[in-house]
Amino acid sequence: MKGRYEDENLKWIALLILLVLLVPFLLQGMTYSYRYYLYVLNIAGIYMILTVGLDLLSGYTGQVSLGHAGFLAIGAYSSAILVDQAGIPFGLSLILASLITGVFGLMIGFPALRISGMYLGLTTMGFGFIVRRIIIALRDWTEGSAGLAVSKPQLFGFTFNNDLHNYYLIYTFVILAVILARRIVKSKLGRAFQAIRDSGHAAQAAGINLSKYKLISFFISAIFAGLAGALFAHTMRFISTDHFDILLSIYFIIMVLVGGTSSIYGAVLGTLFIVSLDYLIVPQFKDWLSTFMSLEAGDIQSLIFGLIMFLFIIFQPTGLYGMWIKMRIYWKLFPFNPKKRFT
Amino acid sequence: MADLVIQNISVYFSGVVALDDVSLTVPSGSIYSLVGANGSGKTTFFNCVNGFVKPRRGNIFFNDSNLLDRSPHEIIHAGISRTFQNLENIPYMTVLENVLLGNHTRISAGGTFQRWVSRKQREKEESDGLKMLSFLGLANYEQKYLTGQPYAIQKLVEIARALVCRPQLIMIDEPAAGMNDQESMEMAKIITEIRDELGITVLLVEHDMNLVMSVSDRICVLDSGRVLAEGTPDEIKTHPEVVKAFIGEGADA
Ligand SMILES: Nc1ncnc2c1ncn2[C@@H]1O[C@H](COP(=O)(O)OP(=O)(O)OP(=O)(O)O)[C@@H](O)[C@H]1O
Ligand SMILES: [Mg+2]
Numbered sequence A: 001m002k003g004r005y006e007d008e009n010l011k012w013i014a015l016l017i018l019l020v021l022l023v024p025f026l027l028q029g030m031t032y033s034y035r036y037y038l039y040v041l042n043i044a045g046i047y048m049i050l051t052v053g054l055d056l057l058s059g060y061t062g063q064v065s066l067g068h069a070g071f072l073a074i075g076a077y078s079s080a081i082l083v084d085q086a087g088i089p090f091g092l093s094l095i096l097a098s099l100i101t102g103v104f105g106l107m108i109g110f111p112a113l114r115i116s117g118m119y120l121g122l123t124t125m126g127f128g129f130i131v132r133r134i135i136i137a138l139r140d141w142t143e144g145s146a147g148l149a150v151s152k153p154q155l156f157g158f159t160f161n162n163d164l165h166n167y168y169l170i171y172t173f174v175i176l177a178v179i180l181a182r183r184i185v186k187s188k189l190g191r192a193f194q195a196i197r198d199s200g201h202a203a204q205a206a207g208i209n210l211s212k213y214k215l216i217s218f219f220i221s222a223i224f225a226g227l228a229g230a231l232f233a234h235t236m237r238f239i240s241t242d243h244f245d246i247l248l249s250i251y252f253i254i255m256v257l258v259g260g261t262s263s264i265y266g267a268v269l270g271t272l273f274i275v276s277l278d279y280l281i282v283p284q285f286k287d288w289l290s291t292f293m294s295l296e297a298g299d300i301q302s303l304i305f306g307l308i309m310f311l312f313i314i315f316q317p318t319g320l321y322g323m324w325i326k327m328r329i330y331w332k333l334f335p336f337n338p339k340k341r342f343t
Numbered sequence B: 001m002a003d004l005v006i007q008n009i010s011v012y013f014s015g016v017v018a019l020d021d022v023s024l025t026v027p028s029g030s031i032y033s034l035v036g037a038n039g040s041g042k043t044t045f046f047n048c049v050n051g052f053v054k055p056r057r058g059n060i061f062f063n064d065s066n067l068l069d070r071s072p073h074e075i076i077h078a079g080i081s082r083t084f085q086n087l088e089n090i091p092y093m094t095v096l097e098n099v100l101l102g103n104h105t106r107i108s109a110g111g112t113f114q115r116w117v118s119r120k121q122r123e124k125e126e127s128d129g130l131k132m133l134s135f136l137g138l139a140n141y142e143q144k145y146l147t148g149q150p151y152a153i154q155k156l157v158e159i160a161r162a163l164v165c166r167p168q169l170i171m172i173d174e175p176a177a178g179m180n181d182q183e184s185m186e187m188a189k190i191i192t193e194i195r196d197e198l199g200i201t202v203l204l205v206e207h208d209m210n211l212v213m214s215v216s217d218r219i220c221v222l223d224s225g226r227v228l229a230e231g232t233p234d235e236i237k238t239h240p241e242v243v244k245a246f247i248g249e250g251a252d253a
Helices: A002-008 A013-030 A032-059 A068-084 A090-112 A117-137 A161-184 A190-197 A202-204 A209-238 A246-260 A264-293 A297-315 A318-331 B044-049 B072-078 B095-101 B111-115 B119-137 B151-163 B181-198 B207-214 B231-239 B240-252
Strands: B004-013 B016-026 B031-036 B055-061 B080-082 B169-173 B201-205 B216-223 B226-231
Touching: A013 A161, A013 B055, A013 B111, A032 A068, A032 A161, A032 A190, A032 A209, A032 A246, A032 A264, A068 A090, A068 A209, A068 A246, A117 A246, A161 A190, A161 A209, A161 A264, A190 B095, A190 B240, A202 A209, A202 B072, A202 B216, A246 A264, A246 A297, A246 A318, A264 A297, A264 A318, A264 B031, A264 B072, B004 B044, B016 B044, B016 B055, B016 B216, B016 B226, B031 B044, B031 B181, B031 B207, B044 B080, B044 B169, B044 B201, B072 B080, B080 B151, B095 B119, B095 B151, B119 B151, B119 B181, B151 B169, B151 B181, B181 B201, B181 B207, B207 B231, B207 B240, B216 B231, B216 B240, B226 B231, B226 B240, B231 B240
Parallel strands: B031 B201, B031 B216, B080 B169, B169 B201
Antiparallel strands: B004 B016, B004 B055, B216 B226
């Protein structure tokens, strides 16, 4: 009986909170480019909120989305406009922007009731294009392709002035998002999502209305993306359509895949991995690589990410999270015949 | 009262006659078996009751409501659940989670939220599933992931999933397929217990004739979508059409 709730045991959250609290100080002690690292961590945190939601939709429910950069954009622009042009407080606009994005998620969910797989991928990708077009067209609010400057986050009279403040703001939401998502997947909702992915027949026989739960999945996933977008707008303080490129949607999928789908933690790990690679590792090799391959910077990034995704799908389909689980089993059993379980 | 009454249903698949004017009544509280050669329409019959296939003609009544008016996901609300011939399980959920999936309609959405904060609520939600697992002798499996479990275990998990919502009638499609004699005998015992201890009517499709003969109250023999014979096991054994068909089959083989 005892171990049954282990997975939902939230003791590890305390550890995580401690880690999140300490990281800035560790970084400060370790490196001079501390500010840049914090900035990169902030981007990773924002993307984590989104990819956790993407895992619910694409990992758990099996509905491919190549349009999540579009949801991120809707969240970002909604919140920027609500706060700076409609005068709504930041705290309220976080909720409103998430809900607005959720409604768009529902709208994209409707075609998903009829199509799946590659066609759904293409449809959601088209959605991403349309969002960018519409943002440019709504010049009066969005400043079109010039981009939009956004105010700092303000909560309960406190203004988040720098990257350290933003860091704590963002990671508070990361932790909430992870807890919420884990709770969702371990509940009636999560079981319905997985049943839709693996066996529509079993789901229906169990009384699950496939359409209803697909829509709920799109709605929830878009809410996560909208929240991420709102945080993005106010902590980065400048948004333009370039921030929500179609390629970003594909990177989100890579993050979930590399981390390990259908685990939530995998999305977090994969996002941290890919963002670190993108902002910290790849730049180091850019010059070196471009000398003998004559590639543009953007091409190198795509090349490396494509390669990583390929390698993971072939050699480590359970992703980084799968590796971690195996390692844990390995160390638990360590001196006693670990090889047997290490497969 | 809670008899399942099928009246004159016919199903055609692009020229193939899957069910041809089938009428039968599954009495409440009985174990009723459908038998017949491969492709004789047994699974299609389940699919009709379950709403996956809409018959061209006919009616299906249960508790005085016409099941044909319902979508597949509404059938469980009428008190009917089922298992599948080919395993339809969720491989990356635990055995317990697979069983709880079957209780979807009885777990309130509000309870879901409560469950996030209250362990008591969580235990209440899980207790139905655990009871069903121990009823089927699977108590040790609750925490295991379904993927990689032996076929016989997966079959039982499906049955547990269909039973956990306490339906009035369960349709079981080939529970003993691929099982050895001893496993089949255990399955026969379980089927009897489902009716005797849980009070659930059983509609069974099974190729293992020993099992069918030993558990059934009534048997219906389908042949190319038509009802060839219907009656108690003894009547079926001596039914001239059935005997003819069996001998005919034997001569072919
Ligand atoms: N979805 C479908 N589309 C087309 N034909 C179908 C479909 N489902 C069943 N059939 C056909 O209907 C006939 C009856 O099939 P059914 O699956 O009901 O047989 P069965 O009695 O369950 O056979 P088995 O013992 O092999 O499970 C077969 O000829 C089958 O090929
Ligand atoms: Mg069949």
